[in-house]
Amino acid sequence: MKTIKINHIAKTEGHLSFVGAMLDNNFAQAHIETEEGARLIEGILLGRKYYEAPIITSRICGVCPIVHNLTSIKAMESALNVKVTPEIILLRKILENAQIIHSHAIHAYFFSFPDIIGVSNNFNLINKFPKESKIALEVRDWGVQLARIIGGRTVHPINSVIGGFNVEPDLKELDEFMAMKDEVLKKAAQIYNFVIKYKLPKFQRPTNYVSLKSNSEYAVYDGKIYFSDNKSYDSAETFLRDVQEIVLPHEKVKRTQHLERAFMVGALARLNNSFDQLNPEAKKAWNKLKIKLPCYNSFYNILAQVVEIVNCIEELEKDYKLYKKISDKKLLVEVKPRSGKGYAVMEAPRGLLYHEYELNAQGNILHCNVITPTAMFLANLEKDLEQLLPQIKNYSDKKQKDLIKTLIRAYDPCISCATH
Amino acid sequence: MKKSKVKIGIFPLTGCEGCCVAILDLPGKLLELQSKIEIVNFRLMEEESHLETESYDIVFVEGSPLTVHDIQLLKRVRKHSKYVISIGSCAHIGGIYHMKQYHDTDKIHNYVYRGKKGIENIDVKPLSAYVKVDFALPGCPITGEEFYDFVYQLLIGKAPSITQNPVCYECQIQGNQCLLQHGDVCLGPITQGGCSAICLKSKQGCWGCRGLVEDAEVSNLVKKLREKYSDKEIAKFFEVFGVKEMINKK
Incomplete structure (x- = not known):
C-alpha cells in the first residue's frame, strides 16, 4: 500500500496537511488534517452579550471576516426580530460582494493560478507576469477599499452592526471608487482571459452542489438553500434537518453531510446552481469556456471564482445605483434584547456559511453554532481526492503531490474557519 | 562576497491570520520591502515551507500558541532569531x-465537540508566557502602516518605538463624538493609541485591542463607567481583548 503525506500545505488560510493511501489499483483513501488549534469560539460566546457575537465571530477568519460579521448579524436580527431597511440590505450586499472580490482575487490568482503554471513562490509569479500580477492586485485592492469605506476597516469590519450601520459610509469616497467600475471590470476580464489560456487538469465527479438561490439575483446575501442532487430547497431555520455535523474523535474539524452524502459549496456550486442569474459580462466570460453545466470538474472552482469577480463588480454597481436613489435613508434601526432563536445563512467567498444563536431575555447568548463552508466541503474534497489518486497513480511522486495540492487549493479551503 | 539581505520570517500560529492579511493589504509596500530584505515563510505568499531552525534576523509571530506544535515552533524560532516581535492582540x-x-x-470543549475526546485544549496565553518577546505590534488587527514603519525603523538601525498616547488623544484630534460622555463603553482613555481611533470613526467604542497605555488611569475610567454599568459588566468589556489580564498584573 502506497501512502502519500504532505505536511503544512501553504497558500491556504490556516494550516493543513494531507494524508492519502492507495488501497489497491482503484481505491484510495484521502484525509485532510487541520493543524490549527481549537479556539472554541462557540463556547467562548456562551454567556456573552448578543452584540458581541458579530465582533467576536469576525475574528474566526481574517480573510473573510465580513461574511462572519454579516451572517452573525443576520442571525441575531432574526433572534431579536429586527427588520432592517432596504438601504441597509443594499449596503450589506455591496460589502459582501466587495469581500468576495478581494478574497477571490487573492485566492484564484495568487494561491491557485500558480499551481496551474507550476510557480511556487508568489514573488516569482510577480516577476514572471508583472503586468497581470499588477492588474490582479489592483482588482483586489478595489474590493479591499470598498470594504474599508463601508465596513470602516479592511480587516474586521467595525461599522456593520446588528440593526444596520453605525455611520453612513463616506459617499464622496464611494463615488470615487465606483467611478472606476468600468476600468476594474475590464481588468477583471483581462485576468480571466489570461488565466483561461492555461489548461486545468482533467477531472469529473458529479456531486451535490449546494448554494443560495434566488430568482431575482445571483444570491449571496439571501435566498433559499438549494441542493442540486434532489432539487430540494431549505431555509436557514431548517438547514440542519437534512444536514448533519459529524464529530469524529481526534478531529478538530467537524465533517458535514446532506442525507449522508458529501456535498460541495463555493464558487463552482453557486455557478452551477445560479448560472442564469449571473450578470451579462460574467455569463459571457464563462461561456467562453464552452463547457456544459453543471461542471463536475472541481478544478474549475478557480475559474468560477474569476467569473464571480466579474459578476460581483457588475452586481455591486447595480446595488449602489439603487442605494443612491433612496432618499431619507435609515441606516440604523432600533435593537432591543429579548429571548429567541435566530438562524442565518450567507454565501461566503468559499461557500455557504451558517450561524445560529439562542438568547435569553437579557440578550445573553445561551447557544451558538457556526458551520463554515470549509467544514461543509471538506468531505467532498476528500471524495474528490480519493477519485484523483488512482487516476494519477503512475505519475512521479512530485507530480502526484503537485496535483493533490492543486486540487486542495482549488477548493480554497479556510482551515481557520473550519476549526474555529 | 555578496552582503546578505536582512532575513525576516513571518509565522502565524493558531488564529485568523488577519494581521497577515493587513500586511498583504498594502501590496505596494510589501513589494518595495521585498527588494530590500528577504521575507521567508510568509505562507500566504509562497509554497516552500522554511524550517523553523533556519536563522533569522527578525521573526514576526501572529496568533496564539494553541497546539503542541505551535508551542514548539515558537520556542524554536526564538532560538534562531535575533528579534521576536509579536503581531496582533492574540x-x-x-x-x-x-x-x-x-x-x-x-x-466549553465538551460543548463544542459534543463530548468527543482527543482534541488538544491548551490554555490561551500570549507569546510572552512561553518565550521572551522583544517588541509587540498591538491591535486586532495590526495596522499595516505600523508594521512597515516598524520594519523600516529596524532596517535603519533605529530602536523601534510606539508612541505612548491613549486612543482618546487621537480620537479628539480626529474630532469624533465622545462615546464615553454619551454613556457608551469606551476604553479609549486607557488604551494604547496608534490606531488613529479607527473604531471611534465608525462610532464603535474602543474595547482595548491594543492593550493598556503606559500610566493608564484605569480607576478613573472605572469610576466613569460605574455611572451606568455594574462592575460585572465593566469586567466583561475588559475581557474581550485581554485588557483585564493586563490590569490584574499592574
Missing part, C-alpha cells in the same frame, strides 16, 4: 480567544 495580550480562559475550558 500574540500580545491573548486577544479574543483568551476569553476561553474565563470559562470552564473542559465544559
